[in-house]
Amino acid sequence: MTLSLDLAQEEIIYPSSDGQPMADSTLQYQWITTIKGGCETLFRDNPDVFVAADLLWYPVEGRPEICQAPDTMVVFGRPKGHRTSYRQWREDNVTPQVVFEIRSHNDSQTKMNKKLAWYNRYGVEEYYLYEPEDIRLFGWERQDEQLEVIDPILGWISPRLGVRFELGNDGLELYRPDGQRFLDYIELDTQREEALQRAEQEAQRAEKLATKLRELNIDPDLL
Numbered sequence: 019m020t021l022s023l024d025l026a027q028e029e030i031i032y033p034s035s036d037g038q039p040m041a042d043s044t045l046q047y048q049w050i051t052t053i054k055g056g057c058e059t060l061f062r063d064n065p066d067v068f069v070a071a072d073l074l075w076y077p078v079e080g081r082p083e084i085c086q087a088p089d090t091m092v093v094f095g096r097p098k099g100h101r102t103s104y105r106q107w108r109e110d111n112v113t114p115q116v117v118f119e120i121r122s123h124n125d126s127q128t129k130m131n132k133k134l135a136w137y138n139r140y141g142v143e144e145y146y147l148y149e150p151e152d153i154r155l156f157g158w159e160r161q162d163e164q165l166e167v168i169d170p171i172l173g174w175i176s177p178r179l180g181v182r183f184e185l186g187n188d189g190l191e192l193y194r195p196d197g198q199r200f201l202d203y204i205e206l207d208t209q210r211e212e213a214l215q216r217a218e219q220e221a222q223r224a225e226k227l228a229t230k231l232r233e234l235n236i237d238p239d240l241l
Contacts, residue, residue, distance in 0.1 A: 030080060030082060031082060032074070032076050032082045032085075032103055032105060033074065033082070033103075034074060034102035034103050035074070036074060036085070036087055038087075040071070040072045041120075041122070042122035042123065042124045043122060043123065045150050045151065046120045046121075046122050046150065049120045049148060049150050049189075049190070050071055050072070050089045050090060050118075050120050051071070052200055052201070053089070053090045053118050053120075053192065053200065054069060054070070054071040054089075054090045055200075056181075056192060056194075056200030056201070057069045057090060057092050057116075057179065060179065060180075060181070060194055061092075065097055065098055066094070066095055066096065066097055067092065067093070067094055067096075067098070068092075068093040068096040068097065068098055068099070069090070069091070069092050069093075069098075070090070070091055070093075070101070070104065071088075071089060071090050071091075072087050072088075072089065073087060073088075073091070073101065073103060073104055074086070074087045074103040074104065075087065075088065075091065075103070075104040075106070075114060076103060076104065076105045076106060077106045077113070077140045077141075078106075078107075079105070079106075079107040085103075086133070086136050086137070086140075088114065088117040088118065088119060088137075089118050089119050089120045090117070090118040091104075091114040091116065091117050091118075092114065092115065092116040092117075092178070092179065093109070093112060093113075093114045093115065094112075094115050094178065095110070095112050096109050096110070096112050113140060113141040113142065113143075114142060115142065115143040115144065115178050116142070116143065116144045116145075116146075116176065116178050116179060117137055117142050117144070117145050117146070118146045118147075118148070119133060119145075119146070119147045119148070120148050120149075120150060121147060121148065121149040121150070121151075123151055130147065134147075134158065134165065137158075137165065138158075138164060138165040141160075142160070142165065143159070143160045143177075143178060144157070144158070144159055144160070144176055144177070144178055144179075145157065145158045145165055146158075146176075146183070148189075148190050150189055150190070153185060153189050153190075155171050155172070155183060155185055155190060156168075156171065157171045157174060157183065159177070171183055172184055172185060180194070180195040181193065181194060181195075181200075
């Protein structure tokens with residue numbers, strides 16, 4: 019009997035895709051990748067924090083129809099690594115504690131209400147919803163077994179992430195505990211190029227100074 023049950027369990031398929039696109043627009047995609055990348059960077063030195071984007075999460079073994087693919091989820095207490103899905107029973111039954119959703123122009127209010135109810139039912143501690151087209155931000159925190167609205171959300175600091183939430187002229191701003199803002203890829207690359215330019219300028223100034231000292235019969239290496 020045990021063998022038959024094990025074989026039945028093995029036949030259950032947990033798809034790695036729900037057939038839906040990761041994003042419905044370039045704006046939504048930009049925010050998903052920015053938040054996911056920012057969270058990964060924040061916890062890059064912690065081997066027991068897993069961050070994923072658009073990964074199917076199955077909370078109940080044997081029920082593949084019960085699933086959700088958060089735009090970004092952060093799981094404390096689980097190792098980094100590649101996964102085709104997050105099957106909670108294989109992850110020491112650890113529930114993703116923090117979830118982000120970026121609302122698409124195609125997302126109805128009914129759909130968003132269902133997502134909130136789903137995250138509430140399956141134990142998410144912090145849920146953040148950003149609407150980039152209208153520049154609106156909402157958040158919920160688990161209190162007494164229920165997700166309750168965070169009010170005010172501006173200036174709020176995530177208990178789990180230590181990240182501060184603000185809204186600027188260009189939309190959502192997330193600040194790490196060290197005060198650095200989450201940046202998208204272009205902003206990061208721009209910073210890298212500016213740092214290289216500054217380093218090159220400093221090297222040129224140092225070489226000019228060394229040349230001048232040599233003209234004065236001073237060895238710059240001895241200074």
